[in-house]
Amino acid sequence: MPKKTTRRTFLKRTIGSLFTLLGLSSGGYYYANKIEPSMLSIEQMDIIHPLIPKSFDGIRIVQFSDTHLGFQYNIKQIKKLAHRINQLKPDIILFTGDLLDEPNKYTEINRLLPILDSLHAPLGKFCIFGNHDHGGYGSDLYRNIMEAANFTVLLNQSSTIKLQDGSRIYLLGIDDAMLGTPDISIAMKNVPKHHFTILLSHAPDLAEDALRYPIHLQLSGHSHGGQVKIPFIGALIKPPFAQKYLEGLYSLGDNNQLTLYVNRGIGTTRLPFRFLSKPELTVFTFRT
Numbered sequence: 001m002p003k004k005t006t007r008r009t010f011l012k013r014t015i016g017s018l019f020t021l022l023g024l025s026s027g028g029y030y031y032a033n034k035i036e037p038s039m040l041s042i043e044q045m046d047i048i049h050p051l052i053p054k055s056f057d058g059i060r061i062v063q064f065s066d067t068h069l070g071f072q073y074n075i076k077q078i079k080k081l082a083h084r085i086n087q088l089k090p091d092i093i094l095f096t097g098d099l100l101d102e103p104n105k106y107t108e109i110n111r112l113l114p115i116l117d118s119l120h121a122p123l124g125k126f127c128i129f130g131n132h133d134h135g136g137y138g139s140d141l142y143r144n145i146m147e148a149a150n151f152t153v154l155l156n157q158s159s160t161i162k163l164q165d166g167s168r169i170y171l172l173g174i175d176d177a178m179l180g181t182p183d184i185s186i187a188m189k190n191v192p193k194h195h196f197t198i199l200l201s202h203a204p205d206l207a208e209d210a211l212r213y214p215i216h217l218q219l220s221g222h223s224h225g226g227q228v229k230i231p232f233i234g235a236l237i238k239p240p241f242a243q244k245y246l247e248g249l250y251s252l253g254d255n256n257q258l259t260l261y262v263n264r265g266i267g268t269t270r271l272p273f274r275f276l277s278k279p280e281l282t283v284f285t286f287r288t
């Protein structure tokens with residue numbers, strides 16, 4: 001009996017034929033399935049802006065994103081990742097969404113909680129919702145996990161990051177664009193003007209909306225950097241709201257009003273492959 005061609009098998013076949021076409025065949029398949037998804041690239045960059053208070057000089061943020069636990073990424077791997085994040089000695093830890101690939105099917109929450117709780121950041125751990133965190137009625141589950149692990153969930157809300165001398169910056173988090181109700185204006189409600197402001201949005205393409213507000217830096221995930229990139233063709237998967245901004249640094253608006261950084265994420269989804277799009281941790285250091 002002929003097998004029904006699902007979207008997943010169709011995509012797998014497409015990728016298979018592309019690798020074959022490129023002469024990579026089984027070696028390429030093995031690399032994209034086993035090797036690259038378990039790599040980790042640590043990207044480092046400075047954040048420089050006149051509104052960053054002097055006492056923030058040297059403060060470090062570590063951003064991680066899109067772990068998609070339960071698909072190709074497992075508990076052992078996130079334990080190792082948490083250890084690596086702590087080794088980087090972050091002052092602030094930010095998670096930009098998509099913790100579990102399918103929240104209602106995930107069975108290792110009891111093992112996951114202490115790992116997320118072990119992440120250490122003296123100025124706070126913050127997170128936002130991604131589309132997978134809402135999927136399969138996962139919204140409450142995600143919030144409960146993150147709050148139990150001492151993360152502050154920012155759902156169209158803001159928070160202050162304040163140092164002992166009273167100097168501060170503001171951090172906003174909005175809901176996911178695909179399955180949630182993102183609202184930057186509500187999130188901005190308690191944010192005064194003329195302070196350095198960071199927006200967390202799972203979906204990078206919402207940077208175009210962020211431009212209408214006094215936001216200086218947007219940190220996103222969601223794209224997985226394309227996850228599989230074919231030379232001369234480009235990214236194989238561009239999810240909705242990650243069509244325009246795929247990975248790395250972008251400057252938007254007049255006088256570079258907004259800097260956008262898109263993290264490639266840690267895990268994979270839909271297809272157990274990464275090719276030319278290594279998993280990533282990002283370390284941002286404030287410089288004044």
Ligand SMILES: [Fe+2]
Binds near residue numbers: 097224265
């Ligand atoms: Fe994702």
